[in-house]
Amino acid sequence: LDLRIAGTKDAILMVECGAEEISEDDMVKALLFGHQAIQPLIEAQEQLRAVAGKPKRETIVQKVDTTLSEQIYEQVKDRITQLLDSPQSKAELNTAIDELEEQTVKLSAGEDDVEKAADVKEAFHAAYQKVVRDRILIQHMRPDGRSLDEVRPIWCEVGFSPRAHGSGLFTRGETQVLTLATLGTPREAQELDNLTPTETKRYIHHYNFPPFCTGEVKMLRGNSRREIGHGALAERALEPVIPPEDEFPYTLR
Secondary structure, three states: EEEEEEEEOOOOOEEEEEEOOOOOHHHHHHHHHHHOOOHHHHHHHHHHHHOOOOOOOOOOOOOOHHHHHHHHHHHHHHHHHHHHHHOOOHHHHHEEEEEHHHHHHHHOOOOHHHHHHHHHHHHHHHHHHHHHHHHHHHEEEEOOEEEEOOOOEEEEEEEEOOOOEEEEEEOOOOOEEEEOOEEOOOOHOEOOOOOOOOOOOOOOOOOOOOHHOOOOOOOOOOHHHHOOOOOOHHHHHHHHHOOOOOOOOEEEE
C-alpha cells in the first residue's frame, strides 16, 4: 500500500493511492493513520502562520435569495426527476437539463434582467444538485438509474491489432479505451536522470486523451495536465500486475 494524503486538521482533502488488493477495513485504518500522521505538519504550519502570517482577505460571497432558491426548487424538482427517470444517454440528459434551465431563466427572470437571470441560474444548479443528492442518499439511485453497487456492463476485445505485441479494446458506458503494448529488450528501458535511487524504468505507460475524444475542437499540442495525471494513475494501477524482470525480461511500452 502506497498512500498519500493531503488534508486539514479536521478532514482529508486529497488521496492518491497505489496498492495490491486490500480489505476496506485496512484501507480505512490507513486513511485514519495518515490523517493522524499529518497533524504535526499542520501544527507547524499553524505556528508559522501565527508568527509570520498575514491577515486573510475578506471575500465577498454573493448568495442567492433563499426565497428565490426555494421557489426555483419547487418549480423544477419534479421535471428534473422526470428527466433523471427517463431512459436516455448522458449527452441527451445534459441537453434536456440545459433546455430546462433556459426555460426556467426565461420564465423567472425574463430576457432583460441580467442580474436576476444569474441568480436564477445559480438557484437552478443548486436545485439540480439537491435532487441528484437526495436520490443518491435516500433512494440509493445514481443519476443514470443504477444502484450504488451496480456497475455498467463492459465489452472487451483483445488481440485485434496484428502489428503490436499486445492490444486491447474495452467499452464501458460512454468510455472506450484502446491499448497497444510493445516489448523490447532490457537495454531499451528508460534511463532516469533524477535524485531517486531508481536508474531505469522498464514499464513505460503513455496516456493520450486528444480533444476529439470528448467532442472538443482544440489544438493538438503536448500532453495536458489531465493526460499526465490520469496516465500516472493508470500506470500505478497496473504496476502490481507487471511480472518481475527475472520472470519476464522485457521492457514494456
